[in-house]
Amino acid sequence: MAAEVPPGAALELHRVVKSFGPVIALRSGSLTLHPHSIHALIGENGAGKSTLVKIMAGLYRRDSGDFRLHGEPVDFTSTAQSKAAGIAVIYQEPTLFPDLSVTENIFMGRQPVNRFGRIDRRAMRTEVEQIFRRLGVTLDPDRITDGLSIADQQILEIAKAISLDASVLIMDEPTAALSGVEVERLFAVARSLRDEGRAVLFISHRFDEVFALCDTVTVMRDGAYVATTPIVETTVDELVRQMVGRDITELFPKQDAVVGDPLLEVEGLTSPGIFHDISFTVRSGEIVALAGLVGAGRSEVARAVFGVDAYREGRVRMLGKTVPHRNPTEAMRAGLALVPEDRRRQGLVIDSAVGGNITLAIRRRLAKWGLITTGMENRAAREWASRLEVKTHALDTVAATLSGGNQQKVVLAKWLATDPKVLIIDEPTRGIDVGTKSEVHRLLSQLAGEGRGILMISSELPEVLGMADRVLVMREGRITAEIDRIDATSENVMFAATHSSELNS
Ligand SMILES: Nc1ncnc2c1ncn2[C@@H]1O[C@H](COP(=O)(O)OP(=O)(O)OP(=O)(O)O)[C@@H](O)[C@H]1O
Ligand SMILES: [Mg+2]
Structure with a gap:
């Protein structure tokens, strides 16, 4: 496969411009992707990354600038043309059809037909099984996609892209909703695609991922190209400077707040098969982190506390008063707010x-x-x-x-x-750029300083360790550890997230 890719660039964009009415989304977008390479594209929120992706995907047409694929000028007017030319895109937001099955979604719009002209369901299913095996995924190809977790939806998008056998694979923040294991699996797939000679573009706000996976990095700012550098020749500080045009002094601007009276008290919350005997308190001025792996039941607990989902046993109290079960309006009136994960x-x-x-x-x-x-x-x-x-x-x-x-x-x-008096926030900085990340952290810290309580669900360890006064770790629907700020380390949090409870302190 590698030998079929012509030498030179797989894809080139040069000084691409795109506006939407008065909004200039791209002032001058440039990017060159090579076969056998995983290329990172980074920049602040609104820098124009996704717009560039959508031009490559044929979803938008550029106003001006150069666009070449394997050296030939191209001008896509539809996503079908881009797909046919060998470009596969995994979008920032999954674009699945909820009523269709996993297999049907993967083959959407290009179902194979058998010799009788009918859709060849068996061929589709066999291919899906092969792709899932390669990805190490255990998903039922026949299930309806509605209700799949974001992580699983993302896996589906990846499977869809792989089934296209594309020479250019574009991933717009594919890892934003994945757990550590899932990220590793995705990286393994990306590397094997690279080794086969494909060009991979990887967009992420996480520097550790960019450095672990990519060989080259392009930075964009305010709709324009800033620089392209081999990854071994740059540093996080350098990239941040290129992205925001200034140094960011403090990533976790945590202020010490006076911890006061209990605001939110959760006692013995249980929802069979989902979470068990969950008890904790959030006090005024306090940031409590709910850490753990994706799938540990953290979001489910948050949704039950806020009354979006039911629970069978237990009690939720705000300022000493019981918050009615399954009633978000009452929960809001009691002073709770929930910022959900799937925003x-x-x-x-x-x-x-x-x-x-x-x-x-x-x-x-x-x-x-x-x-x-x-x-x-x-x-x-x-x-x-x-x-x-x-x-x-x-x-x-x-x-x-x-x-x-x-x-x-x-x-x-x-x-x-x-x-709100207590803000429950699920993955507060997912998909948010470095500059804004520290703004969000500053804001959470300020809100706590104003005497509010914050319950923060986060899969990012640095965020947990940097922001929390207290860390609750969940594993398989149970709280396995409660660790104070001074005792919390990435080792003991990870340990509690992956082992049974011996760590309670
Ligand atoms: N269809 C559209 N109509 C109007 N403005 C748009 C449209 N699409 C994008 N924009 C604007 O173009 C700019 C670039 O957006 P884009 O989505 O490319 O940013 P991004 O770099 O992907 O950011 P993020 O990291 O937040 O995903 C933003 O200011 C956005 O509001
Ligand atoms: Mg984007």
Whole structure:
């Protein structure tokens, strides 16, 4: 396979420009991908990475600039053309059809037919099984995709790309929702694709991944190319400087807050088969991290506490008063807020304006005076949009057109606008760039400093260790350790996340 790839660049973009009405998404995008290479593309939220990807995918047409594939000029007007030319794309947001099976999704739009002209289901299934075996995945090819975890959806997207047998494989933040084991598996697949002579593009906000996987890195800033460097010749500091144009002094600006009275008390929460006997307290001024591997049941606990999901036994109290079971409205009234993990689907009204999204959860309170005026909405929205540095030129911008990271900030703003006493936040900085990451951390620290309690679910150990006053570790639906800030190390947190409970301190 490797021998068929012509020498030289597999794909070249040079000074590509793309605007959407008044918004210039790409001022000058340049990127050269080579066969036998895993190339990283990094930059802040809104830098133009996904826009560049969508041009390669044929989803957008560039306004100007050069685009070549294996040396030949190309100009895709559809995703089908890009696919046919050998470019496979795994998008930042999974694009699966929930009512179709795993196999049907993988072959969407290009089902093989047998000699009778019928869709060859057996051939499809056999191929899917082969791909899954290669990926080390145990997913039922016949199940409906609705209800799959984000990690599994991502695996499906990867399987889809592999089945295309593409010479260029583009992955836009594929690891954002994967656990450590799953990331390793994905890396192994990416490396084997590289060894076969394919060009792989990898977009990520995680430097450790970029350094572990990639051989070359291109940095973008404000819609333009900044630099391309062999990975061995650069450092995290250097890349950060290229990305944000300044040094970032503190990644985890944790302030010491005065820890006060209990705000949220959870006692013996149990949902059979999902989580068992979960008890913990979040006090005023405190950041409590819920650590563990993906699948340990952390998000499920958060959803039950906030009343989105049911639980069978146990009790949730806010300020001493029982929070009614399965009633998010009452939970909000009691002072709880939940920023969910899957923000695009659970947190954002994608077709609504940014401003409306931010004020969605506080409409009721704003409406206390009879009617909501646009002015009132805008004031509330503007405050949080600016505190979180949502990069959009207007609050009436439709949420769907924001970059992935900025969409996340909108969801965060929406819940912060409810002025919660306890904020439950699931993976606060997933998909958020370094600069904004430290802003989000600063904000969490500030919120705690104001006397709020924060329950933070995080799969990133540095974030857990950097931000938490106390770490609760979950494994297989149970809390296996509770570790104070001064005692918490990556070793003891990881140990509790992967072994049974001997570590309780
Ligand atoms: N369809 C669109 N309509 C209007 N503006 C758009 C559209 N698509 C992207 N943009 C804007 O273009 C800019 C670049 O967005 P893009 O999604 O490429 O960023 P990104 O580098 O992928 O960021 P992230 O790290 O957050 O995913 C953003 O300001 C975004 O709001
Ligand atoms: Mg993006």
